Amino acid sequence: MIQPALGRTKTILFITTGFLLLAVPLSGLSEEPNLALGQLPKVRIPSHNLQYDAKVELGKLLFFDPRLSKDNSVSCAFCHVPAAGFADPRQFSLGVGGKQGGRNAPSAMNAAYSHLQFWDGRASSLEEQALGPIQNPVEMAETLKNVVKKLNKIKGYRDRFRAVFGQEVSPDTIAKAIAAFERTLISTNSPFDKFVAGDKGALSAGAQRGFELFQGKARCVLCHNGPNFTDGKFHNLGVPQVGPLKEDLGRYNVTKRDADRGAFKTPTLRSVALTAPYMHTGGFKTLDEVIEFYNKGGEAVPGKDAFMSQLNLAEQEKKDLADFLNSLTGDLTSMALPRLP
Numbered sequence: 001m002i003q004p005a006l007g008r009t010k011t012i013l014f015i016t017t018g019f020l021l022l023a024v025p026l027s028g029l030s031e032e033p034n035l036a037l038g039q040l041p042k043v044r045i046p047s048h049n050l051q052y053d054a055k056v057e058l059g060k061l062l063f064f065d066p067r068l069s070k071d072n073s074v075s076c077a078f079c080h081v082p083a084a085g086f087a088d089p090r091q092f093s094l095g096v097g098g099k100q101g102g103r104n105a106p107s108a109m110n111a112a113y114s115h116l117q118f119w120d121g122r123a124s125s126l127e128e129q130a131l132g133p134i135q136n137p138v139e140m141a142e143t144l145k146n147v148v149k150k151l152n153k154i155k156g157y158r159d160r161f162r163a164v165f166g167q168e169v170s171p172d173t174i175a176k177a178i179a180a181f182e183r184t185l186i187s188t189n190s191p192f193d194k195f196v197a198g199d200k201g202a203l204s205a206g207a208q209r210g211f212e213l214f215q216g217k218a219r220c221v222l223c224h225n226g227p228n229f230t231d232g233k234f235h236n237l238g239v240p241q242v243g244p245l246k247e248d249l250g251r252y253n254v255t256k257r258d259a260d261r262g263a264f265k266t267p268t269l270r271s272v273a274l275t276a277p278y279m280h281t282g283g284f285k286t287l288d289e290v291i292e293f294y295n296k297g298g299e300a301v302p303g304k305d306a307f308m309s310q311l312n313l314a315e316q317e318k319k320d321l322a323d324f325l326n327s328l329t330g331d332l333t334s335m336a337l338p339r340l341p
Contacts, residue, residue, distance in 0.1 A: 035225045037215070038196050040188050040270075043112045049127065049176045051183060058160045059181025061338050062174060068147055069140035070096050076133065076178065079105040082335040085274030086185055091282035092243055095139040102245035104282030107275045109332065110268045112183040113228040119264045119280045121234060122254045126179035131171060144171040156341020187271040187330035195327070203327050210324025213313070218294070218321055220269075222307055229269035229328065235305045236262040238298025239279050248280070261303050273326045274333065287325055291318050 045051045062068065066075040079093045080086040088105035095101060103119055111117060117129035133139040134147060151157045151169040158168055165173045192211075194202035203211065214220045223231050234251040241248060251260035264280045278284040284293060295318065297310040313321070 035231075036227070037221065037225065037229065038227050039193050040110075040113070040186065040227045043183050043186065045183065046125075049179060051180055054160070055164050055177055055180045056184055057181075057338075058164050059177035059179065061157075061160070061340060062178050063181050064338055065340050067150055067340075068134055068142060068174075070142045070146075074140050076108075076130075079133075079139075080108040083274075083333070084276075085109055085187070085271045085333075087275035088282075089276065091277050093139070095136070096141040099138045099141075100244055101138050102243055102248060103280045104277060106265075106267055106280075107271070108182055109185045109187045109275075110228055110270050112186065113268070114230075114265075115232055116265065120251050120254050121265055126182050127175040130175045130178035130182070144174075147171075147174065154341055160341070185332065187268075187328075187332050190270065190330040191327040192324075193330070204323060206320045206323040207327045208324075209317075210320035210322070210327075213317055213321050214324055217317070218311055218313060219307065220294075220321075223266045224269050230266040232266065234260060234263035234265050236301070236303045237264075237279075238301045238304040238308055239264075239281060239293075240283060240299050240301075242281050242283050250280070259303075262301065263303075269325060269328055271329045271332070273329050287322050288318070291321055 063076045063080075066072050066078070068075060074094075074096050079088045081089060085107050086109040087107035091104055093101045093103065093105040106119055111126060111129075115124070117123040117126065118132070123129040123132060131144065134142050135144060148169050148171065151161075151174070161167065161169050161173055161177075164177065167173065191202045191207070195208075214224075223233070223235060225231055236250075249261050251263040251265075252258070254260075267275075272278075273287065276285060276287070278287070278290050284290045291313070294308075295311045295313045298304055298308040
């Protein structure tokens, strides 16, 4: 997940099914981004947070544990619901005491492939992201000091942290464990993946036409490119502002660049059929609504990206495009809840 500067000799570890694989030097990787739509590569594992089963299992416990919040009511999974593609099925995510945030929580699925986290990219790693909601007064409203104190009082956690990290609970080890678990939340092996692997019957005729539209007339591929169907960049699409925030400046709040006003990160489209509602505002309830929004070219707002213009898709083309988007749903559609210590 962490992307060191290209051209330097760094070691990256790959993981599959919870086991460490052979490390490869980063200097041997291409400097050009992979824009081709196809199967996902293996997840890059940072050398400072090696991946193994016991750490992943600990991270899963923490991800589902509401005791990370001030009143022991809100867990990571409260807003990143497994059955909803690890996104939030509510329009606006809720925190401790029913406080309402101004955005819909993005999916945690395939976040391992993102170089920046959150809709505005304010975190540069999954480790950094993991600690943000805990301390956010609208979300979990806790302090790291109190979380560490609570978890260290629980023998099951003390034993696990010592076994995994050789020490008791700390903010650093909490972040590393949660990040390790999140790097296993991968949506792949979708009908689309089977199609590009050679199974031409994996996609319906409509989905295949939608695939052509996706790359052509509908222009989706301009931003939703690469194996994870995202350019990882930030765009102002002309999404209407709704909800408790009078104005959401998005990426601008991080960079203070005028060009980033109203720009938000391109989300992955993998398993997008599971992650409604859509956009950072949660303003669209269905994929059909999203397609119609793009077909109209978005709303007329200041700073809207130049490529957002009318598509003039026919009704059948809209249906075909929706069929293709549905074909991106991968295997990870449910998860058993862990038994907390």
